[in-house]
Amino acid sequence: MNLWIGRPGALREITDGAAEFDRSPDLGVQEFRSLGGGVTTWAPPTAPRRLSLSWEAMQADDAYHLDRLARRVDGPGPIHVIDPGSDNWLAPSIGAGRISLADYSEWVADPTIIFHPAPLDYDVMRVSLQATSGNRRIVFRRPDGSAYPVAPGMRVAWWVPGMVGALSELRIYTYTSAKQAASVGSFGAGPANVDRPFLFTIPEGVTHIAPVMWFSKLFADLPMSGAYLRQARPEDSTARTTMRQAFNAAVQAGTAPVTAYTAGTGVTLSVSGGKAMLTSTGVAGSALSFGTAKTHAVSAGEIVSLTHAVPGAVTPVLVWTDSEGATVGQSRDTLIGRVPDGAAYVWPKVELGAVATAAAIGAVSLEITSGPATPPGEGTRPYSITGYSVTPAPGRVRERDVSLELVEVTE
Template identity: 40%
Template sequence: MPGAMREIIDGAASFDRSPDLGVSEFRALDGGVTTWAPPVQPRRLKLQWASMELGDVDHLDRLARRLDAPGPVAVVDPLSRNLLSGAQGAGLGATAKWSVSGSDIILYGGDIGPHVPVTVSVESLHVDGADLYWNHPSWPGFPVTPGMELTWWAYGLMQSTAAISAHRLEWITPTGTVLGTSASPGNGPMVEYVPLFTGFVRPALRFSARGMWDMGASVLAMGNKRPELNTAAQPPAGEGCPSYSITGYSHEASPGDGRYRDIGLELVEVTR
């Protein structure tokens, strides 16, 4: 659960994270073909471990049986190169994916259509500047665990020569209380370790001057991606960090060595 996530030490033998396209095909008697696809294609995760330590199995078992909370659960995908969603990572679509400090910043364009670029207009400044936040669709921020290394970079606004005084990461407890904020001056990627007692992180920018710029691409990723991003022409596309519901769970006990065998876990993205 968010705020109580656990790293599974044993590597998965298989890891399928294909989206559920849900496409149906209809064939008419005259040979014509009609296809239908749902407007939302949720991601499904299917993981299989050959063996696992008892403590990790107990953690998955409690989640699967919803002993502590009804869900949904958080999964930080170890293969994800950008925890932001596709549209958010590209600076497109509805402006609800961002929030601003007061009336200092106005976002334009994104609510016209899903592929319309978002424009950031800094209208005024407080003494410390104006802040723009990247929101998670389900939680107060993106789920993290203490000690995790993160890279944050608003690449598109940097390319637009926006007046950025600092990249910022706001640390939030599992109950939603803000612990504090780390800041990195300049336009380059910011790399930080998650502090103790943190359950979520919310990336942000602070502007130091008025102006209007294209939002463009941004990336929030696990690990130190600074060298990769500094040399890349474009940050990786957003893959998202959605909330999931557990739809399947299985394991076989091996009492002889205290481990479990053939652990299977299936999850589906919770859509809204």
């Protein structure tokens, strides 16, 4: 991984590693002390990053490129910098799956996707998918609504590991400008590959990209997880999510004894021909639960996906319980849910209508998916060069010792 720097649409890779490299954010925190000795602080809502870089004996072509940028030979506007220390190009809020000041501008969704209002600033983004027809995608953008700057030949990694249980595909749309007027290409990894980062080499002619999530399963009020987009790293080639099946083989096949289920009001369980059967009166409280409140262990942040063909099913519910089996919450009317903080178990159930004649419960599945934590988002705001020095390298006429000072600026 190397530094990329240049005007929009003309990033250049600097292959020489910087001898010194500081990328600390400017927190801008101010302290105020009262007469009584108490301290309060004030901090701005954003912390612009400052870059300080220096090279020894830089090759002439790279030095010329930096010289043109510093002296604004090609124009006065800001420049883009993609440095090798950036773990996540996504803005802090979108990288964490949170709403920043109730601003949805960093996501563009098809009409099939519902964004739920956030009750609090910086609350977790919650989404629902209630229709399987039409496009079912969410496109990630920069805070100003533009696409992410890249350069041909750059290799990037795009992943949302915590959403794998709900995703059908990861894609990257490519553009020739920042404003996403029209995609010039769409590249993706199908359902079999969403358990790993999508690695993509930027083709010729492409200057900007937008990462995209596609969904296929229905879900309701699903909390968004963290995501990352960055220059590909060696570990991205081997990173994977893990998935385990919570139901045993008999429950999966619908041949388990009735003790594997919990019958609600008006529900009768039986066995016929080796198959688990049920009848239901359909009254309030009619439900079939799988296991007990402490059967299926989970960890906070995991995604749980229930698949079933239970006769008379009306409403699926994922009940979250703590280490004592007490309910801490539930995800209703959805087959996919994220384990909330404080939950130690999931207790899946299906509320039932009337089933007059005993019918087979049928095949079921309970997949639990977990992924690695995502690095904090840092954004890709433009930079302005605030300091520059260049001197001939000792004894090397065509090489330069170069230093740059830059600061992130508002777009």
